[in-house]
Amino acid sequence: MTPHHAHSCDHGHDRDRGHGHADSTTPYGQVDHHHGGVGRRALLSSAGGLLMLAAVPGTARAAHATQAGSAVPLVAASRTSKLTQGTTLVHADMHNHTVMSDGDGSAQAAFGSMREAGLDVAALTDHATLFAIDGLSSGEWSTQGQLADAANDPGQFTAVRGFEWSSPLEGHINVWNTGDFADLLRAAGPGNLYNWLAARPGGLASFNHPGREPGRFNEFAFKPSVLQQMVGLEMFNRTDDYLFEGWSSGKASPLCVCLNSGWRPGLTGVTDEHGTTWGFHEGKGRSGLWVTENTRAAVFEAMRARRSFATRVSGLRVDATANGVRMGSTIPQASGDIRFLVDIDRGPDWEGKPLRVQVLRPGTRVPTVVEVVDTVNGAVADLTVPLNAADGAWVVLRVSDPSVANGTPGPAGHACNDFGVAYTSPWWLRP
Numbered sequence: 001m002t003p004h005h006a007h008s009c010d011h012g013h014d015r016d017r018g019h020g021h022a023d024s025t026t027p028y029g030q031v032d033h034h035h036g037g038v039g040r041r042a043l044l045s046s047a048g049g050l051l052m053l054a055a056v057p058g059t060a061r062a063a064h065a066t067q068a069g070s071a072v073p074l075v076a077a078s079r080t081s082k083l084t085q086g087t088t089l090v091h092a093d094m095h096n097h098t099v100m101s102d103g104d105g106s107a108q109a110a111f112g113s114m115r116e117a118g119l120d121v122a123a124l125t126d127h128a129t130l131f132a133i134d135g136l137s138s139g140e141w142s143t144q145g146q147l148a149d150a151a152n153d154p155g156q157f158t159a160v161r162g163f164e165w166s167s168p169l170e171g172h173i174n175v176w177n178t179g180d181f182a183d184l185l186r187a188a189g190p191g192n193l194y195n196w197l198a199a200r201p202g203g204l205a206s207f208n209h210p211g212r213e214p215g216r217f218n219e220f221a222f223k224p225s226v227l228q229q230m231v232g233l234e235m236f237n238r239t240d241d242y243l244f245e246g247w248s249s250g251k252a253s254p255l256c257v258c259l260n261s262g263w264r265p266g267l268t269g270v271t272d273e274h275g276t277t278w279g280f281h282e283g284k285g286r287s288g289l290w291v292t293e294n295t296r297a298a299v300f301e302a303m304r305a306r307r308s309f310a311t312r313v314s315g316l317r318v319d320a321t322a323n324g325v326r327m328g329s330t331i332p333q334a335s336g337d338i339r340f341l342v343d344i345d346r347g348p349d350w351e352g353k354p355l356r357v358q359v360l361r362p363g364t365r366v367p368t369v370v371e372v373v374d375t376v377n378g379a380v381a382d383l384t385v386p387l388n389a390a391d392g393a394w395v396v397l398r399v400s401d402p403s404v405a406n407g408t409p410g411p412a413g414h415a416c417n418d419f420g421v422a423y424t425s426p427w428w429l430r431p
């Protein structure tokens with residue numbers, strides 16, 4: 001695996017940008033056809049004639065059929081949980097880029113590509129940067145909203161507009177479901193962005209590739225006013241597992257620092273696509289969401305409830321309960337035996353494949369693994385572990401492939417030095 005810190009998120013293209021923050025609601029609003037600037041921006045045609053490209057599945061296949069390893073499994077796992085009722089699994093990728101910031105592909109093609117690749121939920125989240133240099137202009141923000149509205153197909157495919165607040169020192173944060181966007185001029189640091197977000201209570205946000213930038217969100221300094229709105233922590237970004245990010249240079253695990261600071265995010269995976277083959281890369285991050293229906297409102301509700309899991313495997317189903325409580329929720333006890341049930345299935349391609357379930361608990365620098373249980377694809381793993389809130393409030397399950405090494409390992413002998421397949425969202429013990 002290629003180390004992620006060798007690949008810069010910003011390709012450094014110079015373009016003329018205006019600073020703007022257009023208000024809109026769902027639907028996101030009208031297209032602004034007047035894109036200024038030259039060079040890569042000239043690749044963006046007037047959106048009006050191309051809106052239907054975003055809405056029509058099938059248009060992406062001709063462009064991507066020859067991409068090596070691009071095909072999703074012919075038979076993926078069922079979307080129905082073996083453990084819970086009332087929700088259905090959707091496959092989501094909530095972090096993608098286009099030429100509107102530092103990506104290579106036209107935004108008009110992105111949603112169609114992601115739908116054709118088999119995703120059920122997808123977002124465009126181009127960078128918003130200081131003075132909009134290499135980031136969104138107000139016109140492009142409006143265009144992305146119109147493209148998302150054109151692609152949105154309630155019940156079948158959910159298309160979302162968002163943006164990536166981007167500090168080269170403190171980190172990047174994705175934001176969805178707001179009418180405007182904030183760059184570094186409006187929100188110079190994470191605390192400023194949290195204040196901006198708190199004034200938009202419908203907005204949701206995620207800590208992106210946590211730890212890649214040195215400040216790590218001011219070491220995940222906690223802001224209670226946006227606790228419920230910070231719904232994501234990327235555990236898989238591109239092909240990388242972020243559990244031990246920074247360990248080799250003396251940093252603590254981003255998972256430990258974030259959760260120990262008081263944040264309660266769901267755990268996610270994302271492609272963070274900057275090329276032109278959105279959705280068509282096996283092995284890059286993606287998320288599973290358990291929704292009541294495939295609509296924007298239900299997707300955002302599932303994100304708020306932390307009914308999500310992180311993976312980098314297409315077609316995977318993961319659901320889990322702790323004493324009957326679904327992942328992402330609070331277990332109504334402070335100590336005692338906790339019975340975990342874990343439904344893991346990737347369909348017939350993985351029939352009988354050996355997997356492991358690791359129980360992660362708070363540690364100072366890396367998670368403590370208090371139990372490891374062998375299982376196989378298609379089975380429901382059943383394990384009981386004694387836990388105590390005095391040892392820390394949270395617990396996360398990691399699903400791994402024991403036959404493959406972790407490309408970014410932690411301490412010698414750590415149980416998570418194998419290949420991460422999925423992370424459940426955390427549970428929290430009642431204090």
